Amino acid sequence: MNYEQKARAEIAAWEQQLFKPPGWLEKTSKAIGNRINNLIPAKAQDLITTTIKSIVRTALFGAEYTPQRPVQRTLNLELHDQEAKQLFSLYQKIAVAEGAGTGAGGILLNVVDFPALIAIKMKYLFELAHNYGYDTKHFSERVFILKVFQMSFSSPEQRANLLKSIKNWDAEKELWSAETEYSEHMNWETFQKEYRDAIDFRKLLQMVPGIGAVAGAWANYTILEELGQSATNAYRLRRLNASAEKRSIQKT
DSSP states (O other): OOOHHHHHHHHHHHHHHTTSOOOOHHHHHHHHHHHHHSSSSSHHHHHHHHHHHHHHHHHHOOOTTSSSSSOOOOOHHHHHHHHHHHHHHHHHHHHHHHHHHHTTOOOOHHHHHHHHHHHHHHHHHHHHHHTTOOOSSSSHHHHHHHHHHHTTTTOOOHHHHHHHHTTHHHHHGGGGSSOOOOOGGGGGGHHHHHHHHHHHHHHHHSTTTHHHHHHHHHHHHHHHHHHHHHHHHHHHHHHHHHHHHHHHHHHO
């Protein structure tokens, strides 16, 4: 089995994991998320939605997350994967430190943690795109990043649609070749609710006195772990598809 075959087998296993029935943690998180949503005033929910919308729009249209590192187009998949592991390790450590720090600081600092964690995730995704050879100066690549971000926390139904989109990105990206009203067509309320449902239980533990620092570190560790798996495999899929297409052209 060569490296590409090994990678395809790993991606297939990851896809199965994506759609396995929800376990205790997922069910608990969903139930707690629903309770929390019912308790949070409408103004507070609007503020959370506005915060997420602002960060996502920055990712789509701004330069804040654009990496300094050059776009790596000359590496083979194995080398891309090795670089990706190092990159993930770095950002997971950053997220863990941030979670531990805000967790130790009580409820007020936990409010800061919400946008800070999203920003860390966005920076990681932009860096990962360049690592796998995709230039985030192109608007379509930013839309792809957003889809990967969504896939890591969305509901099973939405996840299936996002995975289909990612697998067919070579065709779909033509829809997003220039800045469009993409963000205007998003259902922001659903977007933020699904995101919070996926992390609420873990982040709630972060606010418990005495264990906040440990819980915050654990929460951010696991949240980055989920994002890293989805993002890495999404880019591996694209590289494998490109490689297969190249071989097909060479045969003709």
